[in-house]
Amino acid sequence: MARPNGGRLYTIVSCLLWPAFFAGGLAGAYFAFQAHWPLFWFNVNYLSIVILIGISERIMPYEQTWLSHDGETFNDFAHTLLNKGTVQIAAAIGTSFPMAVATVALPLFTAHRSFWPDQWPLFAQAILGLIIAELGLYVAHRLAHENLSLWRFHALHHSVERLWVVNTGRFHFVDSLFKIVLSQIPLYLLGAPLPVFLWIGAVTAFIGVLTHCNLNVRTGPLDWILSTPRLHRWHHSRLLAEGNTNYGENLVLWDQVFGTYFNPPRPSSVDIGISGRVAKGFLAQLAQPFSAKGARQILGRAPKRVKDEASRIAETSESEQA
Numbered sequence: 001m002a003r004p005n006g007g008r009l010y011t012i013v014s015c016l017l018w019p020a021f022f023a024g025g026l027a028g029a030y031f032a033f034q035a036h037w038p039l040f041w042f043n044v045n046y047l048s049i050v051i052l053i054g055i056s057e058r059i060m061p062y063e064q065t066w067l068s069h070d071g072e073t074f075n076d077f078a079h080t081l082l083n084k085g086t087v088q089i090a091a092a093i094g095t096s097f098p099m100a101v102a103t104v105a106l107p108l109f110t111a112h113r114s115f116w117p118d119q120w121p122l123f124a125q126a127i128l129g130l131i132i133a134e135l136g137l138y139v140a141h142r143l144a145h146e147n148l149s150l151w152r153f154h155a156l157h158h159s160v161e162r163l164w165v166v167n168t169g170r171f172h173f174v175d176s177l178f179k180i181v182l183s184q185i186p187l188y189l190l191g192a193p194l195p196v197f198l199w200i201g202a203v204t205a206f207i208g209v210l211t212h213c214n215l216n217v218r219t220g221p222l223d224w225i226l227s228t229p230r231l232h233r234w235h236h237s238r239l240l241a242e243g244n245t246n247y248g249e250n251l252v253l254w255d256q257v258f259g260t261y262f263n264p265p266r267p268s269s270v271d272i273g274i275s276g277r278v279a280k281g282f283l284a285q286l287a288q289p290f291s292a293k294g295a296r297q298i299l300g301r302a303p304k305r306v307k308d309e310a311s312r313i314a315e316t317s318e319s320e321q322a
């Protein structure tokens with residue numbers, strides 16, 4: 001573990017870097033949404049921030065060993081591109097599948113517009129949308145950890161042993177769809193307008209890369225409100241007591257409400273990963289959760305044959321003792 005303290009300048013930069021990237025990303029999104037091709041320009045902006053974070057990780061990493069290759073970079077990119085949707089892949093810059101879904105699905109739900117406070121300033125509507133969407137994200141994420149039939153899909157995200165900007169989008173597509181459904185459907189039903197979806201998509205995109213980045217940043221009071229790298233490192237901890245916490249994707253509000261907020265006063269964990277085993281190749285990773293054998297590997301359980309043999313031996317020795 002190497003967390004150099006390069007003096008006052010290092011401290012200042014480590015305090016300013018996270019808010020600067022977040023504010024820079026949102027400012028770029030603001031201009032992109034006014035442009036002729038909003039999603040295209042949003043992606044240009046997003047990729048620029050990702051590249052800048054990638055460069056910064058080399059200069060001031062939180063964990064030096066996480067800079068080494070783990071053989072998963074191709075898979076990380078492939079899952080990211082698949083998750084962000086074919087529209088974005090065609091643009092070769094994929095980032096915002098939820099935005100594309102909202103653009104297509106929204107007109108189907110316009111009959112319910114009356115529930116939504118259209119008269120509020122867009123900023124306030126976006127905050128309200130974020131809080132509502134976050135409840136769906138929280139429930140989906142918590143269920144994915146506490147329900148083994150869902151964990152088999154979410155485990156792919158947790159199978160990495162280093163965090164860096166590139167594994168932000170490493171999700172099984174079933175896991176991603178589940179989260180999108182739970183977070184977006186309430187907003188459709190309430191009749192939230194398209195700009196609210198776009199802003200939620202923008203915040204989620206930038207918080208996402210900024211929670212997974214390997215940057216030695218100080219986020220201080222932001223840890224009470226937003227999902228930060230510090231909080232999310234605890235969430236990736238190999239220890240269940242630390243990992244089954246901090247489910248918030250953007251806001252930590254619902255973690256605070258439901259008692260899963262975790263931020264002890266010590267450096268957050270660098271021992272991350274899962275006890276089970278995830279397949280090596282991209283296609284194998286996609287297929288693994290769908291078979292009983294694959295699910296057992298993910299859960300770190302002995303194959304059924306071995307378990308049957310073990311229980312047969314236990315039963316035999318019990319009957320011999322009797």
Ligand SMILES: [Zn+2]
Pocket residue numbers: 141145154158235
């Ligand atoms: Zn998780």
Ligand SMILES: [Zn+2]
Pocket residue numbers: 157212232236
């Ligand atoms: Zn994560």
